Amino acid sequence: MNKKQELLLSLPSVDEVLKSRHGQGWLESCPRRYVLAAIRDVIDLRRKEILDGTAGDASIEDMASDIEIKIQRASRVSLRPVINATGIVIHTNLGRSALSEGAAENVKRIATGYSNLEYDLDAGMRGKRYSHIKRLLREITGAEDGFAVNNNAAAVLLCLSSLAKGREVIVSRGELVEIGGSFRIPDVMAYSGAVLREVGATNKTHMHDYEDAFNDNTAMVLKVHQSNYRIIGFTEDVSIERLISFGHSREIPVMYDLGSGCLMDLRPYNIHSEPLVQDIVRSGADLVTFSGDKLLGGPQAGIIVGKKELIEKIQKNPLTRAVRIDKLTLAALEAVLMEYVDEDKAKKKIPTLRMLTENRQDIKARAKKICAILKRDIKDAAIDLREDSSQAGGGALPEKDFLTFVVSIRPEKISVNDLEERLRRGEVPIISRIKDGCLLLDARTISPHEVPVLVKGIKAALR
Numbered sequence: 001m002n003k004k005q006e007l008l009l010s011l012p013s014v015d016e017v018l019k020s021r022h023g024q025g026w027l028e029s030c031p032r033r034y035v036l037a038a039i040r041d042v043i044d045l046r047r048k049e050i051l052d053g054t055a056g057d058a059s060i061e062d063m064a065s066d067i068e069i070k071i072q073r074a075s076r077v078s079l080r081p082v083i084n085a086t087g088i089v090i091h092t093n094l095g096r097s098a099l100s101e102g103a104a105e106n107v108k109r110i111a112t113g114y115s116n117l118e119y120d121l122d123a124g125m126r127g128k129r130y131s132h133i134k135r136l137l138r139e140i141t142g143a144e145d146g147f148a149v150n151n152n153a154a155a156v157l158l159c160l161s162s163l164a165k166g167r168e169v170i171v172s173r174g175e176l177v178e179i180g181g182s183f184r185i186p187d188v189m190a191y192s193g194a195v196l197r198e199v200g201a202t203n204k205t206h207m208h209d210y211e212d213a214f215n216d217n218t219a220m221v222l223k224v225h226q227s228n229y230r231i232i233g234f235t236e237d238v239s240i241e242r243l244i245s246f247g248h249s250r251e252i253p254v255m256y257d258l259g260s261g262c263l264m265d266l267r268p269y270n271i272h273s274e275p276l277v278q279d280i281v282r283s284g285a286d287l288v289t290f291s292g293d294k295l296l297g298g299p300q301a302g303i304i305v306g307k308k309e310l311i312e313k314i315q316k317n318p319l320t321r322a323v324r325i326d327k328l329t330l331a332a333l334e335a336v337l338m339e340y341v342d343e344d345k346a347k348k349k350i351p352t353l354r355m356l357t358e359n360r361q362d363i364k365a366r367a368k369k370i371c372a373i374l375k376r377d378i379k380d381a382a383i384d385l386r387e388d389s390s391q392a393g394g395g396a397l398p399e400k401d402f403l404t405f406v407v408s409i410r411p412e413k414i415s416v417n418d419l420e421e422r423l424r425r426g427e428v429p430i431i432s433r434i435k436d437g438c439l440l441l442d443a444r445t446i447s448p449h450e451v452p453v454l455v456k457g458i459k460a461a462l463r
């Protein structure tokens, strides 16, 4: 018998692998169908290798690690945690905002049992889903009333559909923005059934443009925060205050889509362009919409606050049901809003706010620590601490440099692009950026508890 025949004969059957110590272990923790498929695949592969003369062993022990990798790949959930080392705090592709511990705990409490979601415990009868956040929204924003839906795109759609269907809405041309590739004001307007009445030029819109556009069929004035887009130079727009007095003199509501929805003054932290929800409400806007997971730092949601009469009208629209907020999101949102009641604590508890407001010395200390560990353990890469700038993301633009500290890595044995890919495809994916031939890890968006996993991932990628 030659070597090939010998190896082919020693190849175990699927059943033998299943009955082995390894097979029993896999069956205990993974679905049987994935275990079977992985065993079959690896045995088939090994048979081919034997015939090609490239395999030297075909024992169960020898195949076990290949089988295990296949089982793990198949049993792994697709949506999983990553380390955001990009420095972009509100990163839409990476899930925008991380929830605070308190909010996550509240989600778990509500998720794993029954709740009074739509049950009035005092009256012993059907209650309202939106009652749970109404008081907090009123308290925090100063508005008469408020509730939340699936996301801000839904909030805008719902408001327009409820108050302006078949009628005209005046919007400045400079505010007809597209956000994140799929939210375009003109498209949302078309879906809502409202008729867009665009006024002004891209760079300039004057009060008289609004005045000239007004007619018997005008339902509303809409102002849209330009978010991640700026027209610089020879520009002019009409302030929300002037739009409000115009709208009220003509007896039509004025709505402001704020996008990011800042509930805390972030100017001391170099985020200057975000109007505060409270200020807009106080100035008399009839409706204000904003996201739950941008600067607010909560779950994906669209928050609508404003005049009681309008909110009640919107809630009666059948579309409200189609875009309603689910109980897990509501649990997270209520807990986060509760944290806003004490602003100083909110800055520490809510990850988005913590990252945006963290002082530079603390960011530097964390970057320095990561740098020192990497330098100690890694010899074939140039590793340095550097100053750089982060981004707020989520449509909030820092006007000045948003300074941060990064660890820069220039590998010697592989290319920087290879390193970026290996990190991204690692056990715990690490998302980084490349600048001037170096890979940068921004300490602003790396939490202290992620540091050991980060270091392990980098070491593995450079091996």
Ligand SMILES: *Cc1c(COP(=O)(O)O)cnc(C)c1O
Pocket (backbone or CB within 6 Å): 151, 152, 153, 154, 156, 179, 183, 224, 225, 226, 227, 257, 258, 259, 260, 290, 291, 292, 301, 302, 394, 395
């Ligand atoms: C982000 C944004 C939206 C969309 O909000 P989502 O919560 O992502 O649906 C709408 N309008 C403006 C001005 C925005 O910045």
